Amino acid sequence: MAKDVIKAFGQGETVVRALDNVSVEIKTGEFFTLLGPSGCGKTTLLRLIAGFEMPSSGQILIDGQDVTGQPPNQRAVNTVFQSYALFPHLSVAENIGFGLKMKGVAKAEIDSTVKEMLALVKLEAMAGRKTSQLSGGQQQRVALARALAPRPKVLLLDEPLSALDLKLRKEMQVELKRLQTETGITFVFVTHDQEEALTMSDRIAVMSAGRIQQLGAPREIYTKPRNRFVASFIGETNFLNATAVAGGGKLASGQVIAADTAGKSGPVTLAVRPEHVTITAADEAGAIPAEVLGSVYFGTDMNYQLALPDGSEIEACVQSGVSGEASIAKGAKVGIRFAPGSVLLLED
Amino acid sequence: MAATPGAAITGQSEAERLLEARSTRNAWALSAPALILLFCAAAGPLLIVLVYSFLTKGPTGGVVWEFSTEAWLGVLYTRDIFNDGNLVLADAHLTIFWRSVKISLLTTLITFAVGFPTAWFIATRPPKARAFWLFLITIPFWTNLLIRTFAITEIIRNEGLLNKALIGIGLISAPIRLMNTDTAVLIGMAYVYLPLMVLPLFAAIDRFDMRLLEAGYDLYASRLQVLRHVVLPIVKPGIIAGSILVFIPSLGAYVTPRVLGGGKNMMIGNFIELQFGQGRNWPLGAALSMALLLVVMLAMILYVRTATKGGKSHG
Numbered sequence: 123m124a125k126d127v128i129k130a131f132g133q134g135e136t137v138v139r140a141l142d143n144v145s146v147e148i149k150t151g152e153f154f155t156l157l158g159p160s161g162c163g164k165t166t167l168l169r170l171i172a173g174f175e176m177p178s179s180g181q182i183l184i185d186g187q188d189v190t191g192q193p194p195n196q197r198a199v200n201t202v203f204q205s206y207a208l209f210p211h212l213s214v215a216e217n218i219g220f221g222l223k224m225k226g227v228a229k230a231e232i233d234s235t236v237k238e239m240l241a242l243v244k245l246e247a248m249a250g251r252k253t254s255q256l257s258g259g260q261q262q263r264v265a266l267a268r269a270l271a272p273r274p275k276v277l278l279l280d281e282p283l284s285a286l287d288l289k290l291r292k293e294m295q296v297e298l299k300r301l302q303t304e305t306g307i308t309f310v311f312v313t314h315d316q317e318e319a320l321t322m323s324d325r326i327a328v329m330s331a332g333r334i335q336q337l338g339a340p341r342e343i344y345t346k347p348r349n350r351f352v353a354s355f356i357g358e359t360n361f362l363n364a365t366a367v368a369g370g371g372k373l374a375s376g377q378v379i380a381a382d383t384a385g386k387s388g389p390v391t392l393a394v395r396p397e398h399v400t401i402t403a404a405d406e407a408g409a410i411p412a413e414v415l416g417s418v419y420f421g422t423d424m425n426y427q428l429a430l431p432d433g434s435e436i437e438a439c440v441q442s443g444v445s446g447e448a449s450i451a452k453g454a455k456v457g458i459r460f461a462p463g464s465v466l467l468l469e470d
Numbered sequence: 471m472a473a474t475p476g477a478a479i480t481g482q483s484e485a486e487r488l489l490e491a492r493s494t495r496n497a498w499a500l501s502a503p504a505l506i507l508l509f510c511a512a513a514g515p516l517l518i519v520l521v522y523s524f525l526t527k528g529p530t531g532g533v534v535w536e537f538s539t540e541a542w543l544g545v546l547y548t549r550d551i552f553n554d555g556n557l558v559l560a561d562a563h564l565t566i567f568w569r570s571v572k573i574s575l576l577t578t579l580i581t582f583a584v585g586f587p588t589a590w591f592i593a594t595r596p597p598k599a600r601a602f603w604l605f606l607i608t609i610p611f612w613t614n615l616l617i618r619t620f621a622i623t624e625i626i627r628n629e630g631l632l633n634k635a636l637i638g639i640g641l642i643s644a645p646i647r648l649m650n651t652d653t654a655v656l657i658g659m660a661y662v663y664l665p666l667m668v669l670p671l672f673a674a675i676d677r678f679d680m681r682l683l684e685a686g687y688d689l690y691a692s693r694l695q696v697l698r699h700v701v702l703p704i705v706k707p708g709i710i711a712g713s714i715l716v717f718i719p720s721l722g723a724y725v726t727p728r729v730l731g732g733g734k735n736m737m738i739g740n741f742i743e744l745q746f747g748q749g750r751n752w753p754l755g756a757a758l759s760m761a762l763l764l765v766v767m768l769a770m771i772l773y774v775r776t777a778t779k780g781g782k783s784h785g
Contacts, residue, residue, distance in 0.1 A: 174684055194687045207685035211703045221689035272690065
């Protein structure tokens with residue numbers, strides 16, 4: 123879909139590459155998420171697809187057709203804006219019908235499509251209201267319906283849930299997924315919220331510094347992060363510096379952690395999720411000795427900070443007990459184990 | 471201090487009543503100077519004009535205290551001196567009214583056509599530059615209107631800047647006569663009233679959410695359609711305010727048509743002045759003033775009604 127796209131701002135020495143040779147193919151009918159911190163280029167990529175910006179070089183293809191030079195009003199792509207950008211002078215129904223009206227669709231057809239869209243986002247009762255009379259969640263639905271009404275080939279969503287409170291956001295996540303399945307339209311969703319990305323997407327592209335760091339299904343991104351950025355941006359991760367030896371990585375203090383380090387030598391970075399760290403008795407065979415530095419209560423979970431013999435710190439996440447009290451005291455000498463296959467070798 | 475609960479309640483409400491009465495009294499006392507000034511400066515003179523319009527004209531100006539509707543008839547009709555003083559439609563008056571309305575409407579249109587891009591430009595500058603541009607727009611207000619108008623004659627007269635420049639670059643061989651034409655009046659009026667159009671438009675565009683442009687553009691609207699279906703309906707209150715601010719003073723303009731239009735291209739303002747001066751027909755001048763006031767008031771009520779209703783049915 124986007125082919126070798128470079129978007130550069132500025133000129134000469136001060137040039138900033140918002141997108142640096144990004145190539146990504148989005149499949150028809152898929153829920154695709156661009157995930158990354160602010161300034162990573164995800165919104166720029168979205169604006170390139172919408173046509174609000176032109177790439178410095180490279181192409182944008184939709185359905186195999188080059189649309190790089192086309193203005194937004196000629197692309198079969200609609201956007202749900204972060205601020206919704208609803209037209210304040212129009213009613214809910216007129217907002218939804220706007221795109222069709224501009225396309226020159228017959229009035230009767232506009233009316234029936236608007237009705238259909240109102241039903242789709244469950245706002246039938248609000249058709250005649252001004253958008254200023256709606257709640258944030260309702261405005262969000264109008265914005266969705268307005269962008270879906272012309273049946274675009276691609277729907278772009280620019281952090282549409284960021285203005286909603288937590289409960290509403292969860293509801294809308296389910297709602298968005300439902301809309302996408304019902305309409306079968308390709309969704310390209312931009313967010314900095316990893317949970318949003320993991321729960322809704324078919325595939326995720328994790329972006330940083332204008333590049334795609336990793337592209338894959340949510341499960342793959344979470345369980346097999348390719349590099350340090352992806353591992354730390356998605357979920358919590360412990361990083362360990364080790365030296366590659368046969369069958370694992372050797373810590374500076376001599377203990378060997380089992381991992382697939384085949385074909386590697388020299389210093390490597392290992393990653394392991396806190397929930398894959400188990401705390402055992404200090405003298406258990408094969409366990410790495412550690413000292414408890416402290417604990418934090420998270421409701422369902424309890425996080426322990428531990429110091430390894432080489433001086434590095436790691437976190438272990440265990441289910442909290444019935445009482446919610448830490449069962450292991452600060453300063454206690456314990457052993458830790460990693461779930462088999464949970465320690466990953468990162469390409470740095 | 472042997473107060474029963476009931477007495478306490480009435481005592482309290484009594485105190486409240488007193489306080490309330492006092493605050494009402496204070497409100498009147500505080501606004502009295504403004505009210506007196508408003509009455510003496512606005513309502514009073516208007517009342518005098520209204521009374522004068524129903525009196526008989528004096529032989530050498532002034533009025534004779536004798537009731538008459540002659541002046542009001544004189545607004546539209548004139549007495550045919552050759553035919554027993556029958557009433558006939560006064561063509562000269564109608565020509566003046568028509569010219570006034572035409573020039574005022576054109577002034578409103580021109581100031582809008584020039585003012586809208588100007589206001590848009592200013593509203594889309596960074597805040598600091600914005601203050602600078604707005605300052606430039608208001609600078610003409612610092613100079614006397616008469617001086618500004620004479621400055622325009624310096625530009626548009628036969629030997630003026632404009633003609634000299636056009637001849638200089640070889641575009642024309644003989645100067646274009648602009649002075650003492652409707653065009654000259656129009657140029658002057660558009661120049662004088664432009665800030666009154668730009669400022670309300672700026673205020674409206676400044677409040678306009680520029681992200682709506684992208685939304686419209688994204689939803690298959692061309693640039694022109696975005697302007698027509700998104701921008702104009704939303705900044706409509708500014709357009710209405712600007713048009714009223716330009717149209718009303720244009721209709722009653724005096725200095726500009728006098729200086730740039732000469733004696734022949736009279737507008738209502740000059741015509742009214744004529745009645746109080748050389749015409750020595752004070753009641754007619756008064757009746758013309760009142761008629762102008764009434765017509766403008768009615769026109770504005772109608773305009774605002776249809777404009778806002780149009781917004782609703784559109785919206």
